Amino acid sequence: MTLTHEKRGSVWIAAPAGRVDTVTSPSLEDALAGAIAxxxxxxxxxxxxxxxxxxxxxxxxxxxxxxxREAGGRFVLCGLTPPVRQVFELAGFMPLFAxxxxxxxxxxxxxxxx
Numbered sequence: 001m002t003l004t005h006e007k008r009g010s011v012w013i014a015a016p017a018g019r020v021d022t023v024t025s026p027s028l029e030d031a032l033a034g035a036i037a038x039x040x041x042x043x044x045x046x047x048x049x050x051x052x053x054x055x056x057x058x059x060x061x062x063x064x065x066x067x068x069r070e071a072g073g074r075f076v077l078c079g080l081t082p083p084v085r086q087v088f089e090l091a092g093f094m095p096l097f098a099x100x101x102x103x104x105x106x107x108x109x110x111x112x113x114x
Contacts, residue, residue: 003031011110012040013103017049020057029060033067041073042110046103048079053087065097074098078106 001024005014012035016028035043045061047053061077068075076098080088088094100106 001028003028005031005035008107009111011042011044011107013044013046013107015046015049019052019054020050020060021052021054022056025054025056025060028057029063032060032064036064036067036071036073041068041071043068043073044076044078044103044106044110046079046106047077047081047084048103050081050084053084055091058087058091058093061093061097074110076100076106076110078103 001016001018001020003014003016005012007013014028014031014035016024018024020028032043032045043064045064065075078100079102080099088097098109100109
């Protein structure tokens with residue numbers, strides 16, 4: 001997995017690419033936790049480049065969502081590829097996250113959250 005990130009206004013955007021699994025999820029968790037620790041409370045995770053997510057990856061997303069909720073922030077996912085969307089649906093995770101089809105829509109949703 002590779003991870004790129006950028007800041008757009010008040011929103012921090014992370015874009016992993018590749019597999020988010022037992023091996024790679026710790027680095028994703030470190031990046032997201034580091035952003036929250038630096039005061040980023042509006043985070044978008046663009047999953048357009050993710051072709052696989054394991055239960056370890058799902059745990060990272062749940063932990064991040066919880067941390068941001070506790071901090072009064074917002075976590076928005078976007079660009080779920082068909083295999084990743086299927087994992088979310090099978091796990092029953094779709095209702096647990098704010099999910100948008102595009103990065104632009106996700107950024108707008110995160111930025112407008114109060």
